Amino acid sequence: MVKKRWTWPQQLFGALVMVLLLFALDIFLRPLGLTTRSIVRAGYAILVAGIIYHALNTLKVRRQKFKQTSFIVTMMIIVSVTLILLFFIMGIPYQISQVFGSPTIISDTLMALSAAIFEEFICRGLLFSVFEELCKNAKLQMTLSAIFSAVAFGLLHFVNLIGGQGIEATLQQATYAFCLGVLFAAVRVATNTLTWVVLIHFLIDWQSGISVSPASSSSPWVGIVVIFGTVLAVATLYLIAMDLNLNRHPLSKRRWQ
Incomplete structure (x- = not known):
């Protein structure tokens, strides 16, 4: 891991404050134009x-490259x-x-970009770092960090209930957000940066009318379970492989410190 400027309690508190400030900002901005x-x-x-970026001292998960295996x-x-x-599949x-x-192309683009930047820096940045520290003695450190930060990512979407989104649609959104959160963590670990994750997140969110009505409608649960269950399984297997590789090569792991 990279040495951080903020301790994990400071990172956790900072994430909470920044999320609450976003909610307050959204309420304040509601009467204004798109x-x-x-x-x-x-x-x-x-x-x-x-x-x-200042708190984490980098966008990287590690400073040094590690031994790659064929798996x-x-x-x-x-x-x-x-x-x-x-x-x-998602079109x-x-x-x-x-x-x-x-x-509304300008407001749609800016809204999608702001969501991608904010959510990725909070969830795959600060919160991933927090759980990395809390799970530092676990054999599956990065896997657990990815899962816990993805849970937080999924829970964040329950705020859409306040905007009038239906319960079933919100539950589905939280479910696939969790699965995507684990995938995004895997991408961050693989690329060793937040940049690609922000770009992918932006492309997924970049849609016509998102700045006007971000609410989602419900879909058949079978499709969500099959598609995003597969995404979750693939991402989790990759993260487990990374953790097992680090456990087998402790010298590489120490070079990260």
């Missing part, structure tokens, strides 16, 4: 990203293929094409 709201929200997300390389390829297939290319014909 473009103004999206610009202010994007500015806040960038500010939060800067604070978190880890294979799992990285499987994770990549899973992510590409997920993009097409992301079509969704993005619709944005360019939207009258």
Whole structure:
């Protein structure tokens, strides 16, 4: 791990404060126009990203490269293929094409970007770091850190109930957000940065009308369980492989400190 400027209690408290401030900001911005709201929200997300970068001292999970095994390389390829297939299953290319014909393209883009930056720096940044420290003596340190931070990511989506989103739709959103959270953590570990995770998150959220009505409708549970259950299994297997590799090569692990 990389030495952090903030201790894990400071990181946890900071994450809580920044999330609460976002909720307060959203309430304050509600009477304003779409473009103004999206610009202010994007500015806040960038500010939060800067604070978190300072707190963590880096965007990296590790300073040094570690020994790759054929199984880890294979799992990285499987994770990549899973992510590409997920993009097409979710209709992301079509969704993005619709944005360019939207009258709210500027506010939609800024809103999606602010959500991606804020949520990734909070969940895969601060909270992942917090759980890494809390799980530092566990054999599956990164796997547990990914799962716990993904749980927090899923729970964050229950705030959409306040905006009038239905209970079933919110439960489904929290469920696939948890699965995606583990996948995003796997991508962060594999790429050793938050940059790619923010980009992927942005592309998933970038859709026409998201700044007008971010609420989701419910879908059949079978499809959600099958698709995102597979995503969760693939990402978890990759993270477990990484942890087992670190356990077998303690010298590599010490070079991270």
